Amino acid sequence: MRKTQSDAQVPENALIAEAAKGSKAAFNRVMNEQAPRLQNIALRMMGNSSDAEDAVQEALAAAWFKLASFDLSRPISPWLTRITVNKCRDLLRKRRIRQFFELHSDNEASMMVADDAPDPCAELQAHQALEVMQKEITRLPAALREPFVLVTFGENSQAEAAHILGISEKAVETRIYRARNRLREIADKLEG
The missing domain is CATH 1.10.1740.10 (RNA polymerase sigma factor, region 2, helix turn helix motif)
Structure with missing residues (x-):
């Protein structure tokens, strides 16, 4: 054997x-x-x-x-x-x-049904700034979000992200920079 x-x-x-x-x-x-x-x-x-x-x-x-x-x-x-x-x-x-x-769709029917979703203000207070930033990441345009997520959370190098997305490394670098700046602006507003 x-x-x-x-x-x-x-x-x-x-x-x-x-x-x-x-x-x-x-x-x-x-x-x-x-x-x-x-x-x-x-x-x-x-x-x-x-x-x-x-x-x-x-x-x-x-x-x-x-x-x-x-x-x-x-x-x-x-x-x-x-x-x-x-x-x-x-x-x-x-x-x-x-x-x-x-x-x-039929707006009258949807208005008569109670909304089960949690109150956005209460949810925002409960989950703090980290949750808000997660939502803001998903709101980034796909061109910025995809390279940012692949490098920041996906454990990919910028070269790997460029290959995966079919763009240049410089484009990945620029898009990550722009995504971080947008998220930083949002974080500054939350703190202010």
Whole structure:
């Protein structure tokens, strides 16, 4: 009987190769390691954990189906990040379309139903400045939010973020700078 390496000793690229051949166990091991980072990125992109979980689930499902075409000479992390960012974009687009149609639905019926949402002022006081900044991050234009989230929360270098987003490193640097300035202005208003 041949000895196998322990789970901790199996290199990630060997697991990815096994997963590409159809091993769900190998795929799950790699994804369990990657999922928290992807969840963190999606949370910052989507603004709430439920939508973030949906985006990551869709990203992992897409990764499973596309894994056979993955270039094993490359690291998997940027590839999974790109898929996750794209799924977030798709879900945000769907959310905007849904909101558009909800705004144009029967306004009388929607006005008669009590609003279950917590009072925005009370929620703001309860969650303090950190929660406010999270919301402000999701309100940044996508061109600023995406590089900011990938580098700040996604553990990506500016070069990796540039590759994932298909833009130059200088563009990533500039967009992060602009995002930070906007967030700093908001923080200053909150303090003042």
